[in-house]
Every structure is written in structure tokens, then in C-alpha cells.
Amino acid sequence: MASGAVGTVTRGTTNTNRLRRVDRWIAAQPEFRRTPDPLVVDLGYGASGVTSLELHQRLAKARPDVEVIGLEIEPGRVRTANQQLESVRAGGTAFDPEARIRFGLGGFEVPLPGGRRAAVIRAFNVLRQYREVEVAAAWERMRSRLQPGGLLVEGTCDEIGRISSWVALDPSGPRSLTLSLRLRELDAPSVVAERLPKALIHRNVPGERVHRFLSELDREWRIHSPLAAYGPSQRWIAVAQGMRDAGWPISGGTRRWRLGELTVAWESVAPAD
DSSP states (O other): OOTTOOSOOOOOOOOTTTTHHHHHHHHTOHHHHSOSSOEEEEETOOSSTHHHHHHHHHHTTTOTTOEEEEEESOHHHHHHHHHHHHHHHTTOSSSOTTOOEEEEEOOTTOOOGGGOOEEEEEEESSGGGSOGGGHHHHHHHHHTTEEEEEEEEEEEEOTTSSEEEEEEEETTEEEEEEEEEOOTTOOOGGGGGGGSOHHHHTOOSTTSHHHHHHHHHHHHHHHTGGGGGGOHHHHHHHHHHHHHHTTOOEEOOHHHHTTTEEEEEGGGTSOOO
16 A cells, blocks of 8 residues: 555456446546646556556547546556556557556545646545445545546446446535436336445435435336337436426436436435435
């Protein structure tokens, strides 16, 4: 562990293409597209540096000047990632050998050189292995390392990236929850319950806002089942519009919804206490 690093070594499960949904969402965010210093941190990338390499590859399509720093608190993982990076630099992989990317030791304190701050911190499948009571402190530490107007994206997904959810936070606190689901063969949107961020995963019980949200989402999915004949995307778009018409503060539009995404304001799903 790095000296002064804040955090605990977790399982470190890493699969190629696992984080494609959240990467696609980050690439579209104005906080990333408009920053004068597009520094992005992949915090807790796991046993392999591949998700950091993929993050750079995806974000570079929107900002060719993006810089990615992958941070881990387990030294062996940093050595593995740097070996992978050496292979990239040698042209031995499909990744760009000129990519501005590096790996180092660090935890929730997000150590960055020269006093720099991150435009975006992505912390995925990290807090899932912590206790719920530890979430607020981790959020606060990471948010303190953001640029003014920066973005912390904290969430989780299944092993192959078909079911994802994340909380978006700015320096002042959480602002939204996003679900991103593979719509084909989806039985019910509430399948995401097992992959909610740590702050919500134990709150999917009667009396909690997120439980009501997922219940209403399932209801809309059932109501719009006849639209399945036109494809799952059309059905999901109708679900999103139905939720908005019912008074849920849903953001975005058909361009995001057709991807299986749905973003709702944090206050409508936040824990009751």
C-alpha cells in the first residue's frame, strides 16, 4: 500500500469492455468536454490496467487531449498495469502508443502531481466492497480532489457490463443516479437492484425512495410491453417518458434513453435517513 493511501485492497475483478456504459456516459458530459484541463482519474482500476486504457481510448474520441491516471493502493497491481503500458508503448497492443496515460499508487485521497485536480474521477466497483457507513467519507475525500465544476462518478456493474448504475457527484455533493441496462432480453428494470451503488444497495426496501423508483420503473416497463414489437429501445423510451410524465425528475432525452440509460435527480432516490 502507498504511504498515506486511504482505502482497502478489494478483489480487483477486471474484465475487458466491462465499463463501456459508464465510459460512454462520461464522454458525453459537459464537465469533461469543456474543462481546460481534461485530467481523468480511474480510481481502483483493479488487477489489470485494461479499464484505464479503455477509458482513455473512449474519452479521446471526444477530447484528444485527455490525460488518464490510473490509481491503485496495491503495488503489485500498479506494476502489472505499468507492464501493460510498456507493451502499449512498444506498439504491441491495439491501444494508442501515444496515449497520455500513467499508473500510480493511491486511494481515496487521489494524489496528483503538482497540486492538480481531476476533471473526472471514476471509482467503479470499489465502494461496493465497503460498508454503507463508509461511503460518505469516501465521497467527501474524492470530491475534495475535483476541479471546480468537476465530476465524481461512483458506481458498480455486473461482470460483463450489461447492468450498471452510478451516482454523479460534483464538489458540493451527489446530484443524480443513472441506470444503464442492456435492454435486449430484459425482464424487469429492477434487475439493477443488485448492482446499485453502495449508498443505495441496502435501501431497496419498502419505505425507501429508491424502492419506489424501481417499483414504478417496473410498472412502466410492464405497461409499455406492447411496444416490444418495435424493439426494446422504443419500449425504454416510452418508459422514460412515462416516468417523467408521472413527475419523476428524469433528465436527458431519446438520444440517451435509446442506449438503455435513465438518469434521475438524486434527491428523488436518496436514502430516507
